[in-house]
Amino acid sequence: MDVSPLTLNRLSIYLRCLRRLRGEGVCQVSSQQFADRFRLSAAQIRKDLATFGEFGIRGVGYEVEPLLRRITELLGLDQRHALAVVGMGSLGSAFARHIGETRGPFVVAAGFDNDPDKVGRTVGGVLVEPVSAIASTVPERDVRIGIVAVPAAAAQEICDQLVAAGIRSVLNFAPVRLATSEGVRTRNVDLRIYLEELVYYLVSPSRSWASEEA
Amino acid sequence: MDVSPLTLNRLSIYLRCLRRLRGEGVCQVSSQQFADRFRLSAAQIRKDLATFGEFGIRGVGYEVEPLLRRITELLGLDQRHALAVVGMGSLGSAFARHIGETRGPFVVAAGFDNDPDKVGRTVGGVLVEPVSAIASTVPERDVRIGIVAVPAAAAQEICDQLVAAGIRSVLNFAPVRLATSEGVRTRNVDLRIYLEELVYYLVSPSRSWASEEA
Known part of the structure; x- marks a missing residue:
C-alpha cells in the first residue's frame, strides 16, 4: 500500500485517538463522533x-x-524499534529522555557524542559512547533509525557514518538538508522553522488562517 | 499576501541558504545554482x-x-519575538536551552512549571515561575508565542490559560489537538509521529519513497 507522509501522520493521530477511546471502553465509533470528539x-x-x-x-x-490493531500493524508499531541518538546536547538528551519516559515501540539503544565530558555518562538510560563507536555499535544493536542532533556543520558527516553503519531512517534536528543514498529516508524537524511559520501569521493577523496541513 | 504553511517553511529554508551564501561572499545566485547547492x-x-x-x-x-532582507521582513524576523515555555520537563527545558543557545529573533522570556522543585530554578537563562503566574507574566513581558510542553492531559488547560493571557501563537509538543478561538494559531510538533512515519517506510522498504512534503 502506498501511503503519503501526511496520510501516515494522520494515521498516527487516529491511533492515539483510538487508544483513548479504547481506554474509555468505547467499542464502536462513527466517523462523525470520532471527528467531533478529537476535532x-x-x-x-x-x-x-x-x-x-x-x-x-x-x-x-x-x-x-x-481498527487500532490494523493501523498499529500497518505502521509497523507492533515491533520494537531501536534508535541511536547522535549529539547528546540539550536537544539530543531531551529526545533520549522523552523516548525513555514514554511507553511504546521505540527504544533508545545507543547515544553518541564527541565531547569527552559527555562520553561515559548515562542519559535517558543510555550510555553515551564516542562518535567513533557508531560503526560497531549500530550493527551490534541492530539499530535502524538514527537521530541527528548535532550542529549543522557536522550533520552530513554524521549522517554518512550512520548510513554506512546500517541506518535506514534518519530524523534530523540539524537545520540543513541531508544528502542520502537511495533507500535511506530522512525527516527534518527544524524547531525554528515552526516558530518562523507562527511568527508570519502573528505579525500579519489579517493573513490567511488556513488550518495546519500536517 | 497569502502564503501557506508549506511555502513559509520553504522560505525559512531559503533564508538559511541565503545566509550561508552571504557568509561566503556570494552576491548573486541563479535558481539552478541555488537548487544544486542546497539540494x-x-x-x-x-x-x-x-x-x-x-x-x-x-x-x-x-x-x-x-532577497534575504525581503524574506526576513516578510516572515517578521526583523523583529524580536518573546516566547513563553510551559512545562520545563526534558523537552521544554531543551527547547529553552536550544533557543537560548542560538542567535536569532526569538527570546525565551518566561518559563512555567507546576513542579515546586522546578520553580525558582533558572533553565536556559530563564527563571521558572509557577503556572499560576501565566496570567500576569505573559502580558507584562509582551509574550505572544507560547510553547506547550506539558503532558497531553494538561495541554488544553494550559493552552486556554496562555490564550487568556494574550498568547496568539502556540507551538504544541503535547500529542493532542488543541481547541483555540479564532485568531489563535497552533502548530503541532509531535516527535513520535515523525518516528512513526519513518518506521512505516522502514518496515516496508518496497513502499513508496516519495520525498518529504514539508
Missing part, C-alpha cells in the same frame, strides 16, 4: 480509513479494537 | 520567489542580500 475532519477520516473497510459498519461506524 | 528544486524556488520578482535578474539570478 478532526469526518470526511478525511472516512477517506483515510476507506482502505480499512472491513472495520467500517455502514450506519454504525468503526470497530475500535480491530 | 532543492529549481522550479519550486522560481515559483516560490516569483512574488519577489524585483530581486530576480533574468538570465542571472537573484541578488542575495536584498
Whole structure:
C-alpha cells in the first residue's frame, strides 16, 4: 500500500485517538463522533480509513479494537524499534529522555557524542559512547533509525557514518538538508522553522488562517 | 499576501541558504545554482520567489542580500519575538536551552512549571515561575508565542490559560489537538509521529519513497 507522509501522520493521530477511546471502553465509533470528539475532519477520516473497510459498519461506524490493531500493524508499531541518538546536547538528551519516559515501540539503544565530558555518562538510560563507536555499535544493536542532533556543520558527516553503519531512517534536528543514498529516508524537524511559520501569521493577523496541513 | 504553511517553511529554508551564501561572499545566485547547492528544486524556488520578482535578474539570478532582507521582513524576523515555555520537563527545558543557545529573533522570556522543585530554578537563562503566574507574566513581558510542553492531559488547560493571557501563537509538543478561538494559531510538533512515519517506510522498504512534503 502506498501511503503519503501526511496520510501516515494522520494515521498516527487516529491511533492515539483510538487508544483513548479504547481506554474509555468505547467499542464502536462513527466517523462523525470520532471527528467531533478529537476535532478532526469526518470526511478525511472516512477517506483515510476507506482502505480499512472491513472495520467500517455502514450506519454504525468503526470497530475500535480491530481498527487500532490494523493501523498499529500497518505502521509497523507492533515491533520494537531501536534508535541511536547522535549529539547528546540539550536537544539530543531531551529526545533520549522523552523516548525513555514514554511507553511504546521505540527504544533508545545507543547515544553518541564527541565531547569527552559527555562520553561515559548515562542519559535517558543510555550510555553515551564516542562518535567513533557508531560503526560497531549500530550493527551490534541492530539499530535502524538514527537521530541527528548535532550542529549543522557536522550533520552530513554524521549522517554518512550512520548510513554506512546500517541506518535506514534518519530524523534530523540539524537545520540543513541531508544528502542520502537511495533507500535511506530522512525527516527534518527544524524547531525554528515552526516558530518562523507562527511568527508570519502573528505579525500579519489579517493573513490567511488556513488550518495546519500536517 | 497569502502564503501557506508549506511555502513559509520553504522560505525559512531559503533564508538559511541565503545566509550561508552571504557568509561566503556570494552576491548573486541563479535558481539552478541555488537548487544544486542546497539540494532543492529549481522550479519550486522560481515559483516560490516569483512574488519577489524585483530581486530576480533574468538570465542571472537573484541578488542575495536584498532577497534575504525581503524574506526576513516578510516572515517578521526583523523583529524580536518573546516566547513563553510551559512545562520545563526534558523537552521544554531543551527547547529553552536550544533557543537560548542560538542567535536569532526569538527570546525565551518566561518559563512555567507546576513542579515546586522546578520553580525558582533558572533553565536556559530563564527563571521558572509557577503556572499560576501565566496570567500576569505573559502580558507584562509582551509574550505572544507560547510553547506547550506539558503532558497531553494538561495541554488544553494550559493552552486556554496562555490564550487568556494574550498568547496568539502556540507551538504544541503535547500529542493532542488543541481547541483555540479564532485568531489563535497552533502548530503541532509531535516527535513520535515523525518516528512513526519513518518506521512505516522502514518496515516496508518496497513502499513508496516519495520525498518529504514539508
